[in-house]
Amino acid sequence: MTAGPTTRRRQLGVSLRRLRERKGLSLEEAGALVGLSKATLSRYETKEGQVKWPLVDALCREYGASAEERATLVELAKNAKVQGWWQSYTDAIPERTSLLITLENEATRLDHFSCVYVPGLLQTQAYAETIHRAVAHDVAEDVVARSVAVRMKRQEILTRENPVEQRVVLDESAIRRRVGGSEVMQEQISHLVECAERPNITLQVLPFESGAHAAAMDSFLILVGADPSLDVVYMENLTVSLYVEKGKEVAKYHQAFDYLRQQALGADASLELLKKAVREI
Numbered sequence: 001m002t003a004g005p006t007t008r009r010r011q012l013g014v015s016l017r018r019l020r021e022r023k024g025l026s027l028e029e030a031g032a033l034v035g036l037s038k039a040t041l042s043r044y045e046t047k048e049g050q051v052k053w054p055l056v057d058a059l060c061r062e063y064g065a066s067a068e069e070r071a072t073l074v075e076l077a078k079n080a081k082v083q084g085w086w087q088s089y090t091d092a093i094p095e096r097t098s099l100l101i102t103l104e105n106e107a108t109r110l111d112h113f114s115c116v117y118v119p120g121l122l123q124t125q126a127y128a129e130t131i132h133r134a135v136a137h138d139v140a141e142d143v144v145a146r147s148v149a150v151r152m153k154r155q156e157i158l159t160r161e162n163p164v165e166q167r168v169v170l171d172e173s174a175i176r177r178r179v180g181g182s183e184v185m186q187e188q189i190s191h192l193v194e195c196a197e198r199p200n201i202t203l204q205v206l207p208f209e210s211g212a213h214a215a216a217m218d219s220f221l222i223l224v225g226a227d228p229s230l231d232v233v234y235m236e237n238l239t240v241s242l243y244v245e246k247g248k249e250v251a252k253y254h255q256a257f258d259y260l261r262q263q264a265l266g267a268d269a270s271l272e273l274l275k276k277a278v279r280e281i
Helices: 007-023 027-034 040-045 051-062 067-079 085-089 095-106 125-136 143-156 172-176 180-195 247-263 266-281
Strands: 109-114 166-171 199-208 220-224 232-236 239-242
Touching: 007 027, 007 040, 007 051, 007 067, 007 247, 027 040, 027 051, 040 051, 040 180, 051 067, 067 247, 085 239, 095 239, 109 247, 125 143, 166 172, 166 247, 172 199, 172 266, 180 199, 180 266, 199 266, 220 247, 232 247, 239 247
Parallel strands: 109 166, 166 199
Antiparallel strands: 109 220, 220 232, 232 239
16 A cells, blocks of 8 residues: 655644635636646645745735745745655565555654554564564564664664654553563563653553454554654554545544543553563463
């Protein structure tokens, strides 16, 4: 499945459309002011393809945007194609995952429900290695090593100067499933305990006794942006990554996540359950 545009490009498109509508112009009228066809301006606003920053600047002037608004959008246009650190790991990152890493780096919050494994951003190296070998059992060890290195590098968004906020609802099955044996699991759950004590991470466990719940079929990740219209839901299986961007559909996942948080144990009770799980191992 072809991935959608980056967060910068999406933010630019949404902002241009809002400015035009605020001015009361149609696509055809606005395009004529700067020498763009209706189709080209529509492409600018629908968050697809390349943009030229001088035209963005011209549009902002015609729309009566403030100096601050214009500077922000021109900067977005200039940086829409800026590549991240992950571009040097293209051999270890499936094309379908590249957008996910981009969105992670630009999100303000990550809401993750996981019902099988510990989320990648909270995995230890040994746990991640075990999962990669299980999923890609016919892949060379050096490829596995690079894939795990990417996962460990991705985790830096949780510890950087302005860390991403992460809220996780973890199904109890994810901490009961023995991945890599006792030592690996003990290290992994102990790491979850440490993560849960960080100010930017909220970790809740959804216990078995909660029964049927709001996401009984799938794990999912909501990548929350500064603008609610830019929120994206990410899901994956063995061969496909799915990015959900339509507002009404994204809203349903927000509702499901809120309900899951209500069904799950509170943060303190979840921490106690994790500590108990470490002792039981």
